[in-house]
Amino acid sequence: MVCxxxxxxxxxVSSVLCRFSSVFRGCASAGSVRFGSGxxxxxxxxxxxGTVDRFGGVTVRDFPPDISEEEFAELLRGSLHQWxxxxxxxxxxxxxxxxxxxxxxxxxxxxxxxxxxxxxxxxSLWAASGEDRTxxxxxxxxxxxxxxxxxxxxxxxxxxxxNKTTNAWKFPGGLSDLGENIxxxxxxxxxxxTGIRSEFRSLLSIxxxxxxxxxxxxxxxxxxxxxxxxxxxxxxxxxxxxRCEWIDLTELAKTSETTPITSRVARLLEYGLEKGFHNxxxxxxxxxxxxxxxxxxxxxxxxxxxx
Amino acid sequence: MVCxxxxxxxxxVSSVLCRFSSVFRGCASAGSVRFGSGxxxxxxxxxxxGTVDRFGGVTVRDFPPDISEEEFAELLRGSLHQWxxxxxxxxxxxxxxxxxxxxxxxxxxxxxxxxxxxxxxxxSLWAASGEDRTxxxxxxxxxxxxxxxxxxxxxxxxxxxxNKTTNAWKFPGGLSDLGENIxxxxxxxxxxxTGIRSEFRSLLSIxxxxxxxxxxxxxxxxxxxxxxxxxxxxxxxxxxxxRCEWIDLTELAKTSETTPITSRVARLLEYGLEKGFHNxxxxxxxxxxxxxxxxxxxxxxxxxxxx
Numbered sequence: 129m130v131c132x133x134x135x136x137x138x139x140x141v142s143s144v145l146c147r148f149s150s151v152f153r154g155c156a157s158a159g160s161v162r163f164g165s166g167x168x169x170x171x172x173x174x175x176x177x178g179t180v181d182r183f184g185g186v187t188v189r190d191f192p193p194d195i196s197e198e199e200f201a202e203l204l205r206g207s208l209h210q211w212x213x214x215x216x217x218x219x220x221x222x223x224x225x226x227x228x229x230x231x232x233x234x235x236x237x238x239x240x241x242x243x244x245x246x247x248x249x250x251x252s253l254w255a256a257s258g259e260d261r262t263x264x265x266x267x268x269x270x271x272x273x274x275x276x277x278x279x280x281x282x283x284x285x286x287x288x289x290x291n292k293t294t295n296a297w298k299f300p301g302g303l304s305d306l307g308e309n310i311x312x313x314x315x316x317x318x319x320x321x322t323g324i325r326s327e328f329r330s331l332l333s334i335x336x337x338x339x340x341x342x343x344x345x346x347x348x349x350x351x352x353x354x355x356x357x358x359x360x361x362x363x364x365x366x367x368x369x370x371r372c373e374w375i376d377l378t379e380l381a382k383t384s385e386t387t388p389i390t391s392r393v394a395r396l397l398e399y400g401l402e403k404g405f406h407n408x409x410x411x412x413x414x415x416x417x418x419x420x421x422x423x424x425x426x427x428x429x430x431x432x433x434x435x
Numbered sequence: 436m437v438c439x440x441x442x443x444x445x446x447x448v449s450s451v452l453c454r455f456s457s458v459f460r461g462c463a464s465a466g467s468v469r470f471g472s473g474x475x476x477x478x479x480x481x482x483x484x485g486t487v488d489r490f491g492g493v494t495v496r497d498f499p500p501d502i503s504e505e506e507f508a509e510l511l512r513g514s515l516h517q518w519x520x521x522x523x524x525x526x527x528x529x530x531x532x533x534x535x536x537x538x539x540x541x542x543x544x545x546x547x548x549x550x551x552x553x554x555x556x557x558x559s560l561w562a563a564s565g566e567d568r569t570x571x572x573x574x575x576x577x578x579x580x581x582x583x584x585x586x587x588x589x590x591x592x593x594x595x596x597x598n599k600t601t602n603a604w605k606f607p608g609g610l611s612d613l614g615e616n617i618x619x620x621x622x623x624x625x626x627x628x629t630g631i632r633s634e635f636r637s638l639l640s641i642x643x644x645x646x647x648x649x650x651x652x653x654x655x656x657x658x659x660x661x662x663x664x665x666x667x668x669x670x671x672x673x674x675x676x677x678r679c680e681w682i683d684l685t686e687l688a689k690t691s692e693t694t695p696i697t698s699r700v701a702r703l704l705e706y707g708l709e710k711g712f713h714n715x716x717x718x719x720x721x722x723x724x725x726x727x728x729x730x731x732x733x734x735x736x737x738x739x740x741x742x
Contacts, residue, residue, distance in 0.1 A: 197536070225548060228538035228556075229504070235532045235554065243651060244551035245572075247542065249535075250651070265552075266573040266653040267613045306574045307645045307654065333735035334641065334717070337724055338614045344550060344557070346573040347614065349656065388722050388733075395738055408736045410641070410717070415695050417644055424644035426695075429715045429736075431702055 176207040178219075184256075185218035186211055191227050201233040208237060208255065217256040223249050268347045269340070273301025274314035274355040276326045277397055283374040284397060285324055285357070286390075290370050297375065297386040299352060299393070309425055311412065314353040322372050323363030326355040330409030331427045333393055352393050354400075354409065377401065406430055483514040485526075491563075492525035493518055498534055508540040515544060515562065524563040530556050575654045576647070580608025581621035581662040583633045584704055590681040591704060592631055592664070593697070597677050604682065604693040606659060606700070616732055618719065621660040629679050630670030633662040637716035638734045640700050659700050661707075661716065684708065713737055 178188040188207075195203070211219060221239065223230050225247045231239070234251050242252040243265040254260040276285040276299075286297040300321040304313040311328030318326050333352040340348035364372035380386060381394035400408040410427040417424050485493040495514075502510065518526060528546065530537050532554040538546070541558050549559040550572040561567040583592040583606075593604040607628040611620040618635030625633050640659040647655035671679035687693060688701035707715040717734040724731050 225542045226539050228542075229536035231535035231538075231556070232533050235535075240553050241532060241551035241556055244548035244556050245652075246547050249538070249548055249551050249556055263649060264576065264610060264613065265651055266576050267611060268575045268577050268656070269571065269573050270575050270654075270656070303571060304574060306571065309645075310643055331641070333733065334638070335731050335733045336617055337729070337731035338616075339729060342570060344572055345552075347577075349575070349577070392720075392733070392735065392738065396735060399738075413699075422644070422646060424642050426640065426642045426699070428640035428699065428703060431699065431706075 173206045174203060175210055176203060178211075180216070183218070184216055185220060186216045187220040187222065189222045191223065191230060193227065195227075195230070197229050197233040200230045201236050204234060204237055208253075212255055215256070217254070218262055219253045219255050221251040223251060225249070266346075268336075268349050269343050270304040270310070270313075271301060271348060271350045272304055272310050272313035272317065273299040273350070273352045274318040274326060275299045275332065275352055275393055275397060276318055276324055276355045276357050277377070277401070278357055278360070278374060279401065281374075282377050282398075282401060284377050284380060284394065285318065285322055285362075286373060286375050286380065286386075287321055287364065287369040288371040290366075290368055295370060295385075296390070297380060297383065298390050300369075300372075301350075301352075310351055310427075311353055311425075314351075314355055318355060321365050321368050323359075323361070323365075325358040327358060328412070329354040329356055330405065330411055332396060332408060332410070333389065335389060350389075352389070354397070354405065480513045481510060482517055483510060485518075487523070490525070491523055492527060493523045494527040494529065496529045498530065498537060500534065502534075502537070504536050504540040507537045508543050511541060511544055515560075519562055522563070524561070525569055526560045526562050528558040530558060532556070573653075575643075575656050576650050577611040577617070577620075578608060578655060578657045579611055579617050579620035579624065580606040580657070580659045581625040581633060582606045582639065582659055582700055582704060583625055583629075583631055583662045583664050584684070584708070585664055585667070585681060586708065588681075589684050589705075589708060591684050591687060591701065592625065592629055592669075593680060593682050593687065593693075594628055594671065594676040595678040597673075597675055602677060602692075603697070604687060604690065605697050607676075607679075608657075608659075617658055617734075618660055618732075621658075621662055625662060628672050628675050630666075630668070630672075632665040634665055635719070636661040636663055637712065637718055639703060639715060639717070640696065642696055657696075659696070661704070661712065 176188045177190060178186040180186050191200070208219065220242070221230070221234055228249065231241070231249060231251055237253065239251040239253045242250045242262070244250065252262050254262050278284070285300065287300045288295040288297060300318045301314065302317040304310070310331065315326055315328060318324055330353065331351060332354050335350040336347065337350070338347045339345065362372050377394055377398050381391060381398055396408045409430065411430050413426045414423045415426055483495045484497060485495040487493050515526065527549070528537070528541055535556065538548070538556060538558055544560065546558040546560045549557045549569070551557065559569050561569050585591070592607065594607045595602040595604060607625045608621065609624040611617070617638065622633055622635060625631055637660065638658060639661050642657040643654065644657070645654045646652065669679050684701055684705050688698060688705055703715045716737065718737050720733045721730045722733055
């Protein structure tokens with residue numbers, strides 16, 4: 129991976145270079161920008177304002193609200209000329225949905241959609257010569273399932289999904305919400321689907337699948353956690369499941385009415401019950417992140433001194 | 436998770452209901468659609484055409500190329516009325532960048548950006564009453580590092596990044612490309628950064644971090660793999676690294692000049708060298724995916740019968 133991407137730290141460090149009021153010199157009036165060729169010839173050309181990041185990219189977030197596609201294409205042409213002369217390597221346009229027409233104008237200059245969410249789309253252009261080093265957007269959705277193990281009777285909580293063509297036993301689970309920890313997703317999904325309250329114990333298994341159905345052309349990471357039950361009376365969601373049961377682990381490990389991943393995790397859990405869960409667990413440790421001030425979660429086999 | 440999301444299988448199953456040529460009844464001419472109020476009053480209102488999926492959503496991919504924002508807002512209004520009467524639960528608009536102006540028109544009816552890539556943005560609207568069950572787009576970028584262990588001398592390959600403020604030893608790595616397997620990323624990144632050829636052995640550790648710098652507001656999964664060297668002569672990328680060395684594992688486990696995750700993985704690797712790597716590894720198994728005909732990769736502790 130090239131430096132720009134490798135650093136994994138794309139952040140703005142410089143202050144705003146200039147604002148529209150000062151940028152649209154001569155031809156700007158409140159709320160709109162007019163492009164008279166005579167005006168432009170007499171005065172310096174108007175330019176978009178942006179912030180420069182430590183990688184040499186420039187980000188534009190402010191646009192004249194009434195500008196047409198054609199006017200914006202012209203404004204962008206001049207700005208790109210300027211940024212290239214300043215050796216900016218990339219240009220990012222954060223376009224509000226109300227000005228979505230500007231994306232078409234930007235496409236004429238080689239911009240494409242980098243990502244979009246809610247009411248903003250972000251377009252990018254690699255402005256330097258050589259290899260395009262634009263860092264990519266998120267590529268994976270994350271799904272989490274919870275294997276709730278009742279150690280007192282060697283049973284585990286399983287469901288049969290309503291929407292699946294073959295009704296196979298599997299662990300309850302679903303997609304992580306943005307910002308949700310793996311263990312939180314498992315506990316939430318188990319409660320929503322089965323009515324069982326539980327707590328996170330460990331991570332057991334990870335599946336990576338590309339071109340996953342339902343992932344909008346992206347990839348999928350599916351993680352299975354080990355959970356301990358805090359309640360035992362099933363009250364399952366009939367919208368999502370046709371069946372929900374506490375099933376004997378040995379039965380689940382042997383049955384053909386399940387998925388390959390569920391079967392393998394059942395065998396792991398059997399082994400964990402017999403020899404100790406430290407043989408199968410990835411334990412979680414929470415550590416402070418250097419940059420954000422938030423915490424991250426680290427999963428791996430228990431460290432040797434604690435085994 | 437609600438059913439619609441839980442199923443993890445959002446795909447189109449019905450054929451195209453109707454095409455523009457038949458949809459824009461009366462008022463359509465080749466390549467453009469005109470909206471004369473008299474014309475619309477005399478004839479049935481034009482509607483957008485779309486495909487219906489098995490979850491009750493409708494997806495529109497074809498738009499009149501010359502339609503204005505105002506005309507599209509009106510066309511969408513009538514179409515939404517029709518779809519709601521048909522109890523469609525969600526509407527998806529796949530808008531080409533050349534028609535990006537339509538996004539602004541759609542926003543007037545409550546649409547927002549779901550995602551965008553390249554030359555298409557996708558807008559969505561939850562059209563049913565009750566909770567918004569629109570499945571989310573990818574939430575995580577995936578970074579992979581490779582710990583290349585030379586078992587003959589207990590050394591491991593480490594680098595110091597050029598772009599980091601503190602120069603700490605870490606394992607070479609970077610972001611996965613879309614569609615790239617975890618082990619492939621590790622091997623590629625190690626080669627690009629250090630010049631060392633290697634092969635994938637196992638997965639050792641997973642870190643989840645939200646609001647990760649450089650992830651455009653999304654989350655990050657960072658995985659560390661164990662690799663075996665296939666070459667030994669370092670030829671590191673000076674654009675990315677300031678230093679690259681084979682370092683003694685015990686030294687790496689003890690030094691303060693490293694990251695918490697690298698330190699922990701070094702201790703795991705020490706333990707693996709002493710007691711066998713099966714004590715620390717998540718092994719990989721490749722299995723056929725039911726839906727796509729592709730393969731997925733499953734990682735977990737070695738199954739009991741093989742230990």
